[in-house]
Amino acid sequence: xxxxxxxxxxxxxxxxxxxxxxxxxxxxxxxxxxxxxxxxxxxxxxxxxxxxxxxxxxxxxxxxxxxxxxxxxxxxxxxxxxxxxxxxxxxxxxxxxxxxxxxxxxxxxxxxxxxxxxxxxxxxxxxxxxxxxxxxxxxxxxxxxxxxxxxxxxxxxxxxxxxxxxxxxxxxxxxxxxxxxxxxxxxxxxxxxxxxxxxxxxxxxxxxxxxxxxxxxxxxxxxxxxxxxxxxxxxxxxxxxxxxxxxxxxxxxxxxxxxxxxxxxxxxxxxxxxxxxxxxxxxxxxxxxxxxxxxxx
Amino acid sequence: xxxxxxxxxxxxxxxxxxxxxxxxxxxxxxxxxxxxxxxxxxxxxxxxxxxxxxxxxxxxxxxxxxxxxxxxxxxxxxxxxxxxxxxxxxxxxxxxxxxxxxxxxxxxxxxxxxxxxxxxxxxxxxxxxxxxxxxxxxxxxxxxxxxxxxxxxxxxxxxxxxxxxxxxxxxxxxxxxxxxxxxxxxxxxxxxxxxxxxxxxxxxxxxxxxxxxxxxxxxxxxxxxxxxxxxxxxxxxxxxxxxxxxxxxxxxxxxxxxxxxxxxxxxxxxxxxxxxxxxxxxxxxxxxxxxxxxxxx
Amino acid sequence: xxxxxxxxxxxxxxxxxxxxxxxxxxxxxxxxxxxxxxxxxxxxxxxxxxxxxxxxxxxxxxxxxxxxxxxxxxxxxxxxxxxxxxxxxxxxxxxxxxxxxxxxxxxxxxxxxxxxxxxxxxxxxxxxxxxxxxxxxxxxxxxxxxxxxxxxxxxxxxxxxxxxxxxxxxxxxxxxxxxxxxxxxxxxxxxxxxxxxxxxxxxxxxxxxxxxxxxxxxxxxxxxxxxxxxxxxxxxxxxxxxxxxxxxxxxxxxxxxxxxxxxxxxxxxxxxxxxxxxxxxxxxxxxxxxxxxxxxx
Numbered sequence: 053x054x055x056x057x058x059x060x061x062x063x064x065x066x067x068x069x070x071x072x073x074x075x076x077x078x079x080x081x082x083x084x085x086x087x088x089x090x091x092x093x094x095x096x097x098x099x100x101x102x103x104x105x106x107x108x109x110x111x112x113x114x115x116x117x118x119x120x121x122x123x124x125x126x127x128x129x130x131x132x133x134x135x136x137x138x139x140x141x142x143x144x145x146x147x148x149x150x151x152x153x154x155x156x157x158x159x160x161x162x163x164x165x166x167x168x169x170x171x172x173x174x175x176x177x178x179x180x181x182x183x184x185x186x187x188x189x190x191x192x193x194x195x196x197x198x199x200x201x202x203x204x205x206x207x208x209x210x211x212x213x214x215x216x217x218x219x220x221x222x223x224x225x226x227x228x229x230x231x232x233x234x235x236x237x238x239x240x241x242x243x244x245x246x247x248x249x250x251x252x253x254x255x256x257x258x259x260x261x262x263x264x265x266x267x268x269x270x271x272x273x274x275x276x277x278x279x280x281x282x283x284x285x286x287x288x289x290x291x292x293x294x295x296x297x298x299x300x301x302x303x304x305x306x307x308x309x310x311x312x313x314x315x316x317x318x319x320x321x322x323x324x325x326x327x328x329x330x331x332x333x334x335x336x337x338x339x340x341x342x343x344x345x346x347x348x349x
Numbered sequence: 350x351x352x353x354x355x356x357x358x359x360x361x362x363x364x365x366x367x368x369x370x371x372x373x374x375x376x377x378x379x380x381x382x383x384x385x386x387x388x389x390x391x392x393x394x395x396x397x398x399x400x401x402x403x404x405x406x407x408x409x410x411x412x413x414x415x416x417x418x419x420x421x422x423x424x425x426x427x428x429x430x431x432x433x434x435x436x437x438x439x440x441x442x443x444x445x446x447x448x449x450x451x452x453x454x455x456x457x458x459x460x461x462x463x464x465x466x467x468x469x470x471x472x473x474x475x476x477x478x479x480x481x482x483x484x485x486x487x488x489x490x491x492x493x494x495x496x497x498x499x500x501x502x503x504x505x506x507x508x509x510x511x512x513x514x515x516x517x518x519x520x521x522x523x524x525x526x527x528x529x530x531x532x533x534x535x536x537x538x539x540x541x542x543x544x545x546x547x548x549x550x551x552x553x554x555x556x557x558x559x560x561x562x563x564x565x566x567x568x569x570x571x572x573x574x575x576x577x578x579x580x581x582x583x584x585x586x587x588x589x590x591x592x593x594x595x596x597x598x599x600x601x602x603x604x605x606x607x608x609x610x611x612x613x614x615x616x617x618x619x620x621x622x623x624x625x626x627x628x629x630x631x632x633x634x635x636x637x638x639x640x641x642x643x644x645x646x
Numbered sequence: 647x648x649x650x651x652x653x654x655x656x657x658x659x660x661x662x663x664x665x666x667x668x669x670x671x672x673x674x675x676x677x678x679x680x681x682x683x684x685x686x687x688x689x690x691x692x693x694x695x696x697x698x699x700x701x702x703x704x705x706x707x708x709x710x711x712x713x714x715x716x717x718x719x720x721x722x723x724x725x726x727x728x729x730x731x732x733x734x735x736x737x738x739x740x741x742x743x744x745x746x747x748x749x750x751x752x753x754x755x756x757x758x759x760x761x762x763x764x765x766x767x768x769x770x771x772x773x774x775x776x777x778x779x780x781x782x783x784x785x786x787x788x789x790x791x792x793x794x795x796x797x798x799x800x801x802x803x804x805x806x807x808x809x810x811x812x813x814x815x816x817x818x819x820x821x822x823x824x825x826x827x828x829x830x831x832x833x834x835x836x837x838x839x840x841x842x843x844x845x846x847x848x849x850x851x852x853x854x855x856x857x858x859x860x861x862x863x864x865x866x867x868x869x870x871x872x873x874x875x876x877x878x879x880x881x882x883x884x885x886x887x888x889x890x891x892x893x894x895x896x897x898x899x900x901x902x903x904x905x906x907x908x909x910x911x912x913x914x915x916x917x918x919x920x921x922x923x924x925x926x927x928x929x930x931x932x933x934x935x936x937x938x939x940x941x942x943x
Binding site: 395396398400401402405409418420564603604605606627629630 | 682684686710712713714715717718719720721722723724725726729730732733734736737738739
């Protein structure tokens with residue numbers, strides 16, 4: 053594996069390998085490259101979870117992490133993404149993790165730079181390591197994906213998670229449906245049959261995957277108040293009480309408490325929200341290892 | 350010791366242990382946790398001294414420091430302090446140092462998160478590692494605290510240092526008085542008898558501890574000019590000449606030169622201002638060690 | 647060598663030693679100080695190249711790098727450069743790399759602090775490690791400097807590179823001429839005879855060294871459009887076709903593509919622009935080693 057740009061780049065076998073490796077790492081397995089290895093995490097958008105998770109994953113693998121602060125970089129002098137990534141390649145970084153607000157930013161890089169790239173999220177496009185940690189969390193719970201009912205609920209149109217997970221989960225045999233405000237239902241990658249009423253979606257799902265309302269990406273604030281959203285499309289205490297016995301709650305976070313989900317449910321027994329974050333480190337270690345090994349490190 | 354939130358959490362014995370440990374570290378003693386250990390320094394307010402001092406202390410103990418930049422974190426997307434700290438707990442940080450503008454921010458964390466917390470300063474509340482480094486510096490000089498005369502002078506009402514040091518020094522047997530502009534004299538934790546005229550305070554003190562005017566915390570700028578403040582309440586060359594023979598000058602810094610203290614006195618023979626910063630690293634190593642050991646690391 | 651402030655501080659012999667050491671490092675030589683050693687990179691102006699290059703050079707030498715973010719430091723509370731550098735000295739940094747917008751900022755430090763200082767660029771003054779990496783790149787190409795024809799073209803008046811390189815290359819026996827807009831020709835360090843017409847300069851040069859238009863330092867934007875600049879003073883495809891057979895193109899970067907140089911030429915066979923960045927790491931390792939060794943580390 054040279055790069056990880058979208059989840060669809062991975063075969064089912066490769067996904068399986070990564071999840072297996074993640075499990076080894078979760079049990080304390082240690083792997084380190086043979087020589088001093090450098091990584092740079094280039095985040096052009098705010099992030100705590102993904103960025104810190106990569107920071108820790110890299111340090112657990114013994115990598116040296118090169119600091120990068122976009123607001124204090126030569127990007128402020130007009131330097132392009134390509135020139136910046138190429139710079140890190142020539143000064144010795146062995147891998148670059150990139151989050152960027154532009155969809156498919158990596159098209160300007162792939163085939164042009166030699167440094168391997170892990171996509172840490174592109175615009176409203178993909179977020180493959182988030183998808184992998186979701187898969188890992190589901191597998192951990194249910195042992196597999198075949199015939200699982202997954203409901204993805206919320207701000208689908210702006211969600212990198214919705215796209216990646218729809219692709220991957222379907223490929224692995226799960227049945228994925230969507231719910232939330234109809235105006236956010238994105239027909240560019242969804243069929244009409246994919247949309248299910250919120251109450252039905254929650255009652256039938258093994259996995260209720262809530263998405264964050266990305267206020268920072270909405271051009272105009274929605275007409276709906278947070279309270280109205282919660283009542284109409286959120287996971288209220290009442291709706292949770294109608295969930296299936298062994299079903300779980302997931303959310304990529306950060307959570308808007310009492311909007312997408314009732315405050316009390318964030319750390320409920322059936323919530324895997326913090327577990328997802330914990331799993332993120334192991335999945336990222338697995339991806340980093342796979343790419344570094346491919347580069348002979 | 351699970352957390353360090355306020356200086357009053359510590360018994361006299363515990364303070365003694367920390368100062369002893371700090372002294373060992375100052376002599377080059379090496380202690381490192383048995384396994385790879387992660388620390389995160391979450392500073393929600395600007396800081397050079399405290400933050401960098403923790404950075405160095407952590408690296409001297411062989412800890413991995415996870416970068417955290419509040420302005421580029423999901424805090425900007427509305428994530429709460431609790432959710433952010435909990436995130437660092439689950440992704441593998443073993444300890445968190447937090448500075449936050451809100452008084453007692455830690456009330457939303459203690460008993461709810463498992464990760465140990467060191468308070469790096471809360472609002473106008475406490476700053477326990479600053480207090481410990483002040484105690485260490487005084488002990489280094491005088492061998493103890495019994496009957497020492499300490500004058501704390503300046504912007505008492507906004508000072509985390511004033512509160513912490515008053516508590517601790519009194520408990521250790523020193524006699525603490527306060528001086529400075531009367532409107533900054535804070536009756537919430539001081540008695541009328543604690544206030545002493547500036548000239549008398551300086552003449553009688555073994556330790557003249559000056560406080561920085563925290564312009565960034567004053568709602569309205571004081572009517573007094575910097576020059577007037579210096580003349581009325583600052584340590585002028587003239588006042589310094591009336592200090593006791595072996596008395597010392599302290600200041601938590603950053604110093605407003607020629608306001609709280611004459612420029613020439615910042616590095617005078619009797620000034621311990623830079624010594625305090627040096628000592629800060631050793632005291633923080635001692636606190637980190639004590640907490641990590643308590644957590645079995 | 648205690649500090650590195652300007653290129654003129656170095657004798658020809660010292661430059662030779664640094665370039666030799668850089669070559670060793672480029673071949674994978676490993677040198678590490680005998681004990682845990684701390685470095686701080688204090689950049690008061692944006693930078694990707696120089697800062698990251700130092701970060702990597704330091705980590706390749708096994709140094710611990712202390713994070714420093716000026717916008718989150720006590721500089722925002724009015725702390726001076728001197729007090730900030732002195733702080734890092736007393737808390738244990740063994741070396742400081744400083745970039746600052748003020749010309750000769752180091753005058754407030756040298757002889758007053760003990761911590762060694764490497765100048766990472768001062769205002770419109772000097773940038774000695776950039777100069778050294780330019781020299782190393784030229785030497786790598788031509789084996790030496792005697793009678794080489796070097797043309798420095800562009801925004802000379804704001805360029806730290808122009809000054810440093812003029813001094814050093816002349817001392818080493820090269821013949822340096824300048825070209826570009828006449829209003830940017832700086833008579834404070836250049837003679838009339840140094841100015842050469844752009845086409846002549848390019849045709850006769852062994853090294854065409856282009857300088858970035860520093861829009862961020864121009865008080866008023868020039869009347870000239872980017873396109874006009876490119877036609878009149880840029881390295882166009884046409885001009886490049888008239889360069890000497892084995893001559894090379896250099897640029898300190900970031901490059902304004904299609905302004906100083908045609909986009910297609912940035913990675914042309916004769917371009918050493920990315921090679922310069924690669925060499926920057928080795929040269930900085932050599933400088934760091936030389937200064938740390940001098941300090942007994």
